[in-house]
Every structure is written in structure tokens, then in C-alpha cells.
Amino acid sequence: MHSNQPRRRYRSVFLSDTHLGTRGCRGDFLVDFLRRTECERLYLVGDILDGWRLRKSWYWDHHHDEAIRLVLKAARHGTQVTYIPGNHDEVLRGWLGLEVAGIRLAREAVHPGADGRRFLVIHGDEFDCVIRYAKLLAHLGDRAYGMALVANRWFNAARRRLGYPYWSLSQWLKRRVKEAVKAVDRFEVALAQEAKRRGLDGVVCGHIHHAEMRVVHGVLYMNDGDWVESCTALVEHEDGRFELLDWARENRLSFADGAPGPVAAAA
Template sequence: MREPPLRFRSIWISDIHLGTAGCQADYLLDFLRHTEADHLYLVGDIVDGWALKRSWFWQQSHNDVIQKVLRKARKGTQVTYIPGNHDAGARQFAGLTFGGIRIADEAIHTTADGRRFLVLHGDEFDGVVQCARWLAIVGDRLYSLTLRLNRAFNQVRARLGLGYWSLSQYLKHKVKTAVNFVSDFEAAVAAQARERGLDGVICGHIHKAELREIDGVLYCNDGDWVESLTALVELYSGELQIITWQQCYAEQAARTAVPAYAAANQGASGA
């Protein structure tokens, strides 16, 4: 028997990077199948146009993700798509609606408890993207190489019965310049919300899920679906939480494995 879906008032996901081998589309599909929300925000870098220009990579699971989002929109979920730097071509359609999905450069979301949040991808606060796009592209290719190494490394770990471990996240947390960049980015985005008189900001872009207060403003980053497999959700009380779906996925698999194992053993004992 299938478990009922987890219901939230709002869900934010970003940095899916459909069109790349690093995209964890199967995990995302599982997340979308097991969750329902009144509002779904796609906060940029949903399709990786940069990668697709270099070489074509597109699996059925990538189609399935898009179809699942469209199905949610048809069934009444208010879906808002805010393009990022990797899918910036969609920004020309801001203000339009396709298949029930509204496209916008940014949005203001009011939570159930009355707080107002600026929702945007965040690349406009990344000086590398804005001032030296060629350097951003080089960095993106190095990041893709790291992800390929990461996949090979985790295939070995899986054979040894070990869990997933992110090489790229480890490097970002260890390299001082990367740590400083993340801190500067978070402070700049939070300052933008404060200048507008808002209670907080919700963004993506840097692939680092976070939920913390910065100078009186609540900074929220929903993470990504390449490394961390995270989403930001709003409960019907207005409370915001970060969900790590890899952990939920493992717990769910364990729950379904137990009755299956019991049934198999029961059949064997009765034979």
C-alpha cells in the first residue's frame, strides 16, 4: 500500500541541472511523487543550457521530471518558475504562463504566519557570473569534472556498502576562497531583502542548503539536486524547514524492505 504524500503549504527546489549526467533526476522524481503543496517554486537552473550547448545529454527521467511538474500544475498547484544563470534564456518570457507555470524574474512569497520573503535564484549577486562569464564557464566545467570523479568514487563506495559522500561539497567546505565566497554571497542576498523591508530571502545558485538569520533577516537556500538533494518547505503553520531527500529516500526504502523481506520468508517457510 502506497503511503500518503507529505503535504506542505509551499516547496522550493532549484539547481536541478536537467541535461547533465550529474542531475539526480530519479531522487527528484521520488520527491515529487511523495510530496504535494499549494505552491511550488522552481528557483532557477532547472535545465542546464550551458551543458546542453556543449554536448547533448537527456534521459527519460529528465522528461519525467518536467511531466511531473506539469501534472502538478494541471492539478492545481501554483507553480512559479524563476530562471537562473544556466537557464537564463527563459528570462525573456518573464510575465508569461506556459502549461500553468508562471515565469518570473523574482517573486514575493507571504508565509502562513504573515512573513514576506524575496524569492530569486541569486546569480545576480555572484560577481563571477555578472562580470566574468568566461571564468564562470571554466569553473562550471571544472565542477562537472569533479562531479564525474564523484560518481566514480561513489560507485566504489556503493560496492563496499558505504553511503553517498560528496567530493565537491567537501572541497567547497575546505577551500578558504570558496568558504569566503559563500559567506559573501549569503550576506549580499540577505542585505537585498533587508533593504526592501522584507523578512527574509529564499534563493539557490550556490548548491548549499542553509536556513539561518543574518542581521535580522532569515536567509534560506534550498540547496540543489546534484549533490545535496534538498528542498525548502513551508508547513501550514508558516514554519520553514530544509528536507534532505536522500535521507528520507533511504528511510522509505528500509520501511518497504522490511515487509517485503517478511513476506518472502513467510512464503519460504510455508513451501
């Protein structure tokens, strides 16, 4: 890792879908990111903890501990931390409105941009018809995603033996399934329309593990991705400019090193 490099300063940082509590979480990459960045506002945009998986089997390593410690440290040192629970950490929705160790729990938030624009910040599962109307199907999807990551692990073990670099089979499969592509598009349009309905300039969300920044129906749609496969974060600079950081690619972090095991979380 590169923790000895200078720290980066941002006005705001948005993270989601870390899925702490699963083997699929790249807690090592997340810790590297948290150690090397500081910000005035930190938004945890849902599925930070994976209650679904932890209820089935317990997994927690020192990287997960360190990630939590670094968030708490940031809150103690003046960073305004807002935690917006998602569907995997929905148990925390029972505590909405409370502040715990300097971290404010909220159903959603409106982020005031440095340039005067305002953005809805929401996990997004409310706009996913599978999560909203068929939770059983969502859990089955969670299992299928875990199986895809198992296949991904063995696939890349074979590639390493042949001298090839890491390549995400599971992400490739998701991009090639036409219905999945259509679902992502519907999700993005629904979130953008909700922001527009509220008179806001854009929306920041997570949930679907697909980092994206584009204008949809006249508003700026931004998804900060995940820390299972892509390891991306959305950041706001002091001038109000937003940027998606691909932390693993930018820092040449290898997914093959300490590759995640078979248990991981779905959107």
C-alpha cells in the same frame, strides 16, 4: 524508491538547481520527491534546466521527462507554479511575465508566508560577482565542477569495492577551500541585505548548491540547495514554519545506485 508511501502536503515548496539535461542531475530522486508531495505553491528557483550543458551536448532521460510531466500535472491540478530562471536557464528570461502551461515565468517573486512574513524569492546569480562580471570564469568553474564530479564517481566506485558507503568528495573539497567558504558567506550576506533593504523578512534563493537556513543581519536567509549532490528542498508548513528536507538522507536513497556520469552543472 518509495512512491507507494502517503503523499505529503505542504503550503509551499521551493526547488532549485535540478540541472535537468545533465548526467549529474538526480532525476530519479527528484521524481520520487515530486510524486510524494503536493502543495499550494511551487517555486522553481532557477537552473531547473541546464541550457549551458545542453548547448554543448544533449542528455535527457526518462526521469527528466517524468519530472517535467509531474510539474505540469501539478499546475493543471491547481498548484500555483512560479518559475524564476537562473543563469543556466537564462534563455527563459526572454519570456518573463508570460504563463506557459499554467507556469508563470518571473524574474523574482515576493512570497507571502502563512504567518504574515514576506520573503524575496530569487535565484541569486545577480549577487554572484563571478557570474555577473566574468561569465567566462563562470563557464570555467562549470567545467571544474564537472571534473570534480568525475573524480567523485571514481572515488566512490573504489569505496564500494572496499565495502564503504557513498561519500561526496566534491562536497568535501568545496567545504575545505577557504576562498569558497568565504564566497558562500559573502553571497548569503548580500542576499540577506537585499531582502532587508526591501523591507522583507527573509530571502529564498538557490544558485550556490549549498542548502542553508539561518538568520543573517536580522533576516531569515534560506537556500533550498540542489538536486545534483545534496537533493534538498525547502518547504513551508501550513503554520508558516519552514523546513529544509534532505530527501536522499531522509529516505535512505543511495547515490551509489545509478551514480551520475561525468557531465554535470556548476552553480
